[in-house]
Amino acid sequence: MAEYEAQSEIKTRVKGAPRLYFLNNEELMEFFLKPEFGGEPYRTLIPKCFPGISSFKFGRQANEIVGFVTPSGEMLLFNEIIKISDNIADAIIALAEMMKDALQSLQIRCCSGLIKNPNKTDRWIRTFPAQTLILAGQIYWTSELDKALESWYKSESKKSLKQMRKEYDGVITRLSENLTTNMSLADRQKTTALLTSELFLSKKISDLIKNDWVEPTSLEVSTLMKFYFNEDTAEITIIQMFSSSQYAYQTYEDVYQAVITPETERYIIHITTALNLNKYVAIESSRASGKFETIRCLAKTLGRLVLPYCCSNYSSVDSALMAFEVTAKLGAWAVIKNYLDMNKNVLEEVSYHLSRFLRSMNDNEFDSSVTLNGIPISIQLKPTFFLASTGPNTHGLPASLRAFFRPIAMKGPDTGKISEMLLIAEGFTEALMLSQKV
Known part of the structure; x- marks a missing residue:
């Protein structure tokens, strides 16, 4: 009974800060049962809530955070010191806002220096x-x-x-x-x-x-x-064809910059056009064709967070709805792999809730609140959903969901062109000749 009450309390607290969903139940219990400022939970668990952060830089006092370190080792300082409050959910939200403010300030200085x-x-x-x-x-x-x-x-x-x-x-x-x-x-x-x-x-x-x-x-x-x-x-403001979007200032998970070949550029144009039409994307291709990398490349260009989800026969309705809720609250891009591998009954129910949620977003033209499974969700940035599979994706989708997704067929990557560009980027002068040997 005590464990059930503890789990219920954790779910209540997590609702206020969707980034806490990145922690498992044991880590959340450790968080809430050992709230010492600057203690081990804060130094090891808080960075896990932010995919683009490897660690935080703490100030003189245990409850002060002055900046963060990216996975590539770059340190970014906040515009002001953040003091973690007793409410960890509020602290997570404050950290996310300060990260965005820090990136915006750096961007202004960086652009001024380049001009x-x-x-x-x-x-x-x-x-x-x-x-x-x-x-x-x-x-x-x-x-x-x-x-x-x-x-x-x-x-x-x-x-x-x-x-x-x-x-x-x-x-x-x-x-x-x-x-x-x-x-x-x-x-x-x-x-x-x-x-x-x-x-x-x-x-x-x-x-x-x-x-x-x-x-x-x-x-x-x-x-x-x-x-x-x-x-x-x-x-x-980022403009391409008839689409326009705002940069979201989400921290990169790494500094790797993907090579954009002419084929990749065409896929990106198809995706941005679909999003401009309030459609979502179902990518059909063979294995190792770069589906996720193409989406991730575009997301990094737009400063968006990418959340991969892998479905299987063991996926449940609750886990799928939780994934959709986290995606909506964070305004992220969800890449759902093997969506049709779910159990038939689970697939039908999940598709029903997802179609109602997508219709709610389109009908409200991205109002501040939409509904998922009858529960209102406040969103600040419109989320996006991608279905990625190795076979025909839209043909097996339930009819309630098929109308929301635009199919895109993707072939294998141009490895020769990618190798050439990577070799040039590494400083090789004979990149064309060497790329033919890779």
Whole structure:
């Protein structure tokens, strides 16, 4: 009886802070039964609530947190010291807000530094974390590209675009040369990630130059993903085709930057178009085709949290509904693998609740509150659901759910192109020849 009451109390407390769902029952019991500030539960369990954090930096007092360390070893300091209260759920929520504020402040400084010195110097790279470096590079690229395209439309000359490509070639060469010098592991990872991003942006410039003429509304221009930064509010608007979204400032789990091949870019366009139509995505492909990596790449670009869920014949209705609730409260992207592997009766009931939940979100146009299994849920950021399987996904879905998902067929990755880009990002000069041997 005492154990049942304890479990009920834990569920009540966890409802207020969905990130506590990342802890198992034993860890939650340890949390609530040993609330010593700065003790072992706080130092080891709190970081588990945040996928993009390996540890927190504590202040002089045991209940003070002044910053956090990312899995790649980068340290970010909060704008102000956080004092953990007796209510751990409130503390978790406060930490999430301070993480976002810290990233926004760093992004403003990072973008300002790049505008003053667009050469992406070593000092600039060492000063800021990889997430803000890559994002600032994309924002700067968007600004310069819009200027170059406007000049092309007015003068009918590609001079501005060619000059922009020349500048990017110089940056890429310098970053590649830096990788051959002695540097710390964290700086090497940041430089490699930044170089991978810059290579993709440079290639998009080259693709535009190959065209004799492009209209502002042409496919070559509208399919480009552009980043617009508001320095006053630190809001970043990301536009591609007819879709528009706000950057969510979720901390990266790692600094690895995926290589975006032309095939990957087409999949991303399909996904963003589906989301713009209030649809969700069912990806059908063979094994090891990069389904999860493609979703994760887009999520990192938009600053969103990705939560993978794997279904099986042993999955229950309660566990599925809990996963949907956590996804909704965190505004995350849920990648549900092997959805059709659930027991038939469980699949029907879960699909019924999920379809009602998705319809509630679409009907309310993302109001502050939606319902899941009859329970109102307050959401701040619209969640997204992906179904990933190795076979035809939508054909086996219950009719109540099929209308909400748009199918996308994905083939295997272009390993040759990916190998070439990774070798270039690591500083190899003969990347094309070496990629053919990988």
